[in-house]
Amino acid sequence: MEIVILPTPADVGRYAARLVEARARARPALVWGLATGSSPTAIYAELAGAVARGLDLSGVRGFALDEYVGISDTHPESYARVIRSQVVEPLGLRPENVRVPDGRAADLEQAAQDYERAIADAGGIDLQILGIGSNGHIGFNEPTSSFASRTRLKTLAPQTRADNARFFDDPADVPTHCLTQGLGTILESREAVLVAQGEAKARAVAAMVEGPVSAMCPGSVLQFHPRAVVVLDEAAASALTLTDYYRHTFANKPVWQRVPDAD
Numbered sequence: 001m002e003i004v005i006l007p008t009p010a011d012v013g014r015y016a017a018r019l020v021e022a023r024a025r026a027r028p029a030l031v032w033g034l035a036t037g038s039s040p041t042a043i044y045a046e047l048a049g050a051v052a053r054g055l056d057l058s059g060v061r062g063f064a065l066d067e068y069v070g071i072s073d074t075h076p077e078s079y080a081r082v083i084r085s086q087v088v089e090p091l092g093l094r095p096e097n098v099r100v101p102d103g104r105a106a107d108l109e110q111a112a113q114d115y116e117r118a119i120a121d122a123g124g125i126d127l128q129i130l131g132i133g134s135n136g137h138i139g140f141n142e143p144t145s146s147f148a149s150r151t152r153l154k155t156l157a158p159q160t161r162a163d164n165a166r167f168f169d170d171p172a173d174v175p176t177h178c179l180t181q182g183l184g185t186i187l188e189s190r191e192a193v194l195v196a197q198g199e200a201k202a203r204a205v206a207a208m209v210e211g212p213v214s215a216m217c218p219g220s221v222l223q224f225h226p227r228a229v230v231v232l233d234e235a236a237a238s239a240l241t242l243t244d245y246y247r248h249t250f251a252n253k254p255v256w257q258r259v260p261d262a263d
């Protein structure tokens, strides 16, 4: 994993946005894996600025990581709606090119299989954006998720429901289930960029990067990913032990490996 430690949350958003921009310029039909939650919002806001200055993302195809089960796609917290308002509309993606797992399907197992098929038909995900939950989940792959898992129905951990209660009027309104890309699905992305900000993520980040590979910290599966970049602010990096090494590596990154206009 490449670990990038930057001073502020805004720097994290800016750096990851420049990386997405570079990949989309190199491949206008980029297949982009989209995360929701608070972690990636600065990336999308930064990219909206780039689009306003002329970046064209209209050829990009998108696949959301996950979706709640049982809330309508017009509910303000449904990920279908969040992806529409934070990504599709401000970044000028074509709505028909962006998919979110169908958490309202009568047959959820079929919906999960259809989603896997759609990703495969698109040629796989080129660049997967990720956040991490305070319990180490990525997507909604809660602790003890199989590393071989594919898109499927999951039960949300009580910790995750409590963490996400801030988005809902009443904590009891947080759905109990979701559809999520599996850890096996995420591992097949060609490049993964995980962003984390704030002290509340520090323990999960340290377990993911430096802890043993364990289903107790689903994010640790990224230790097997051939090209994973973890972009952190100082607070999210505060429980790591090899920070001097990560900073040294970043400062000495070969020019050809750098992200244009970011480092």
Ligand code: GLP
Binding pocket: 035, 036, 037, 038, 039, 040, 065, 066, 130, 131, 132, 133, 134, 138, 139, 140, 160, 164
């Ligand atoms: C959410 C999402 C994840 C996200 C994680 C962290 O519930 N399903 O994709 O990365 O949990 O959320 P946040 O970025 O709001 O801290």
